[in-house]
Amino acid sequence: MIDRAASRPWTAFAWAVLLVAVVVALTPYLWIVLASFKTRVDLFSSAPKWLFSPTFANYPAVFIGKEYWPLAINSLIISLSSTALCILIGAPAAYVFARADFPGKEDLFFFFLTTRMAPPISIAVPLFLFFTSLGLIDTIYAVVIAHTSFNLSLVVWMMRGFFAEIPKEIDEAAVMDGRSRLGAFVFIIAPLAAPGIAATAVLCFILSWNEFLYAFILVAFEGRPLTVGIPGLVTPHGTLWGQVAAVAVVATLPILIFTFLVQRQLVRGLTFGAVKG
């Protein structure tokens, strides 16, 4: 009882900090959602307008009028393919890191992480030249490969923890039951790690879906995702903020949904299995 009484001011303080953080984080998003339903006049009124008669014209104007809807399809193709590739390549690699012992294992594991330590822009130009010489520039494949390359290290790091949590006797039981090592992984271990794989996949999907820089550099027209489409609305004649907001809202929706669905596993994955339950 005494403890609780003493901690009350701290609890209040913690709530206050959280509240500030939430307001800071959500206000821009709220602004975008509102802006997507505003007319140009409402958008540029000198005082921010909270009450206005909404217009639904921005959405059809950009997605149908400017033919932006294929960009959403592109975003989906890029995110799904790079996620699938990441899991297909990363999960077996993570499993090996969780189970096998080989010289330099921890060094190699750390090396994977270092690939994410450089600022993405520092390898943007080399990446551009690389894909140009491969003849993949301005194709959707370039973006898929680029996203796979930077998400792969994340998959290996997250998944290793999930696999390490599964006792190695499970592998051995599967092997004794008649599976090969590969069979044990595919048919027993992967299904057991499914929640972790799903969480990792969602994170990959979100990161790929959100990615702007590499996509912007690697594709201009064909295979443009939504994120790259937005700057296209910044024209010499002025920025169509209503339409920018409409695209932004559509672009953030899947992320909102996914994050709510798997937030628990996401936290667990990002702390490498430290949060139990």
Added chain:
Amino acid sequence: MGIVFDGISKVFPDGTAALHGLDLAFDTGEFIVLLGPSGSGKTTACRVLAGLEHPTGGRILVDGKDVTDLPPRFRGMGMVFQNYALYSHKSVYENIAYPLRVRKMAGTEIDRSVRNMADLLQIGRYLARKPSQLSGGQAQRVAVARALVWQPDICLMDEPLSNLDALLRLHMRTELKRLHRELKKTFVFVTHDQEEAMTLATRVAVLRDGRLVQFDEPKTVYRRPASRFVAEFMGRPAMNTFEGMLYAGMFRAGDIACAAPGIPDGPVVLGIRPEQVEIVDSSAADAVRFEVDVMELVEPDVLVFVRSGTSSMIVRTPNDDRTFAHGEPLFLRFPPAALHAFDAVTGARLT
């Protein structure tokens, strides 16, 4: 025909040597217990036999065929793990059925085998459950059922009973013995519990520091231990041992002196089982005087801890309501036939 460990050595990548040229051969249909303290290599031996570890030297032969390089799935062995290792995402039924599904058996055949096995192990009621809904004993039965359902010739068990509570352990021990009798398969059972070894085994292989110390029937291991180590490892309480000198058929160690015929002169370790020490009158010719330290009731017996100078020992005697008070003198006799003599340096049996 049978299983042969032919000079099996295992050195792990970190440099730990678990097995040093283990030689062991037994027949099919036997219940072999690999017994030893932790670090003796018994689990490694079992895992090498299973194919889960590759030996760094030697060969494994099954019915004359070299299986050393064969992956586990081609060896015809089932295995029960200490922590059960059940597939937590599958039902009990699917856990037991798994080895059959992997072997692409027909559905009706699978159903029949699973139900037979479940009945044999009395887990028929739990087939629909998930492993997380089982008690330790039930999970253990499922693990045994899964290992045996596809009728492997050899069933390996790595300390399968050590995670169970004492009562359940006794019960499962009897069950395993019954299973062995009914299925007539070769069982290889790893344990550090000498009681499990004594009760289950047709033959016990005692391991120490990666070497085979003795391989005999349980009663022989108990009655004629091959070394001081085996003598002290088998039996609860352990065999009493005294380090002393033997000269002309008389053994002396501190204040203790007793006749020990038929043993060569020199430094020797003399051993006697607590239950074979006789309590005699002070007037008896070959009585040795001890003083009572403490007594413990182990119904229907009583354990009397006695000492004499620096030596101490345990006497096990039927409880006839006699009390042994601390400091009370107690005269003991060591029947020559019950004495074991071991080499003072190597610990090897002398007689």
